[in-house]
Structures are given as structure tokens and as C-alpha cells.
Amino acid sequence: MNNLISFKKVSKFFFKKNKIKALSNINLNFKIGKIYSLIGPSGSGKSTLLNLISLIDKPSSGSISIENKIINYEKQDVNDTYRSSSIGIIYQNYNLLNDFTALENVSLAELALNNNPKTATINAKKILSNLGLSKRVNHFPTELSGGENQRVAIARAIINRPKIILADEPTGNLDLKNAKSVFKTLLNLRNKNRLIIFATHNREFAEMSDCKIEMIDGNIRSINGKL
Numbered sequence: 001m002n003n004l005i006s007f008k009k010v011s012k013f014f015f016k017k018n019k020i021k022a023l024s025n026i027n028l029n030f031k032i033g034k035i036y037s038l039i040g041p042s043g044s045g046k047s048t049l050l051n052l053i054s055l056i057d058k059p060s061s062g063s064i065s066i067e068n069k070i071i072n073y074e075k076q077d078v079n080d081t082y083r084s085s086s087i088g089i090i091y092q093n094y095n096l097l098n099d100f101t102a103l104e105n106v107s108l109a110e111l112a113l114n115n116n117p118k119t120a121t122i123n124a125k126k127i128l129s130n131l132g133l134s135k136r137v138n139h140f141p142t143e144l145s146g147g148e149n150q151r152v153a154i155a156r157a158i159i160n161r162p163k164i165i166l167a168d169e170p171t172g173n174l175d176l177k178n179a180k181s182v183f184k185t186l187l188n189l190r191n192k193n194r195l196i197i198f199a200t201h202n203r204e205f206a207e208m209s210d211c212k213i214e215m216i217d218g219n220i221r222s223i224n225g226k227l
């Protein structure tokens, strides 16, 4: 009941020299208000799974429903709008625009949805300041540390108040101290109207979720916690 996202028999193949099965017949449900971790070795399918949820990629077979609607991958514009309004994505390498300041990187995400530069700037400043970056708003990504850049990326991911937050190895480029602090920030984004899913190699961080999904070779190996 009240699943925000449902995977039904989802498989994903890539065709290079050989056929690669990145995900194999996955059935999974994700509920709003909960935090899920995906853990597993490199190549086990974590990023592929997150890219399907973010509507960046489509399954080879099976179906994915979000908010009880089966995703139609032919409707790219509908999916793009859903992604920018309802999904916040955080990547390992931050994916910030280097020619824009922290403030601009964050406010641009809101401007993409509503064309009001004034409120976008006010909101971006507020969020950056909540994340401890008030002294960094006018800095460019190259002038910030890894931990600061990831916090800017988190601010950008949440400015449109997304229902779904996806983080793909968000602390993969950070030293342990910064990784712990960024994780704390990520876990603090929990609220009852939001679903958070993150992929990590770090068992200690994975344990901090409500439900740990362990993957191996495109399959679910184990699920610890309530789905």
C-alpha cells in the first residue's frame, strides 16, 4: 500500500560487444517517508536502477509506476517535467556548472520551473544558508571543497521540494570526515512526504537507511528492513 514507486519484473540490458544484463527481473516497492540504501559491488546495477527511477533511462522489459501511474517512456516532455519538479538527483561528482556560482547553480534549478529570478535567488540563498554555506554563495565550484560542492548539489536537488531524492554514491569522492557530514545532511532531508534512495559502497552509511537493498549482478541479493 501507498507505494510511491513500483518496479514490476524490470530488466535492463545494454548491448555492447555482448549483451549485458544490468538488471534482471526486479520487483521492488518504495514508500514515501522512508530512506532506502542500495549497496553492492561496482557493476551490480545500482546506478542503472537509479537512472530508471530518474526517468533518464527506460527498462528493456517490465514496468515502473510512480504515483500509481505506469511510466510511458514515449512521453519524454511529461517525464522531463516530472523529473524537474519532483525528483532531486545528487551525483558522486556533483555535476555542478563550473561557470556559475553556488547561488546560480541552485537558483537555476528553480528558474527551470518558474521564471521568477527574485524568488529563485531568495530561496537558493535560504537553502544554502541552512546547509551552512552562507559565506560561499558567490563562490564558483572550483573555489569550493568537495564537501561544500556536494552541499551545493544537495541544495540544488531540494530547491523544488522534490518528493523523491536520489543520490548515487554521493560521498564517493569525499574523505571520511566530509562523507559523514554530507551523509548527515542527506539523512536530515527525511520527511514524511519524501522518499530518499541512495547508493553507496559504505556499509556503515547503508545501515543508516530504513531499508537496505543489497544488489549483486543485476539481482536483489537481500532486503533488510521493511520495503
Ligand SMILES: Nc1ncnc2c1ncn2[C@@H]1O[C@H](COP(=O)(O)OP(=O)(O)O)[C@@H](O)[C@H]1O
Binding pocket: 014, 015, 016, 020, 021, 022, 040, 041, 042, 043, 044, 045, 046, 047, 048, 049
Ligand atoms: N550505458 C551503458 N552501456 C553499457 N553497459 C552499461 C551501461 N551502463 C551500465 N552498464 C553495465 O551495466 C552493469 C551495471 O552497471 P551500474 O548500474 O553502473 O552498476 P553500479 O552502479 O552498481 O556500479 C555493469 O556491467 C555496467 O558495465
Ligand SMILES: [Mg+2]
Binding pocket: 046, 047, 048, 168
Ligand atoms: Mg554506480
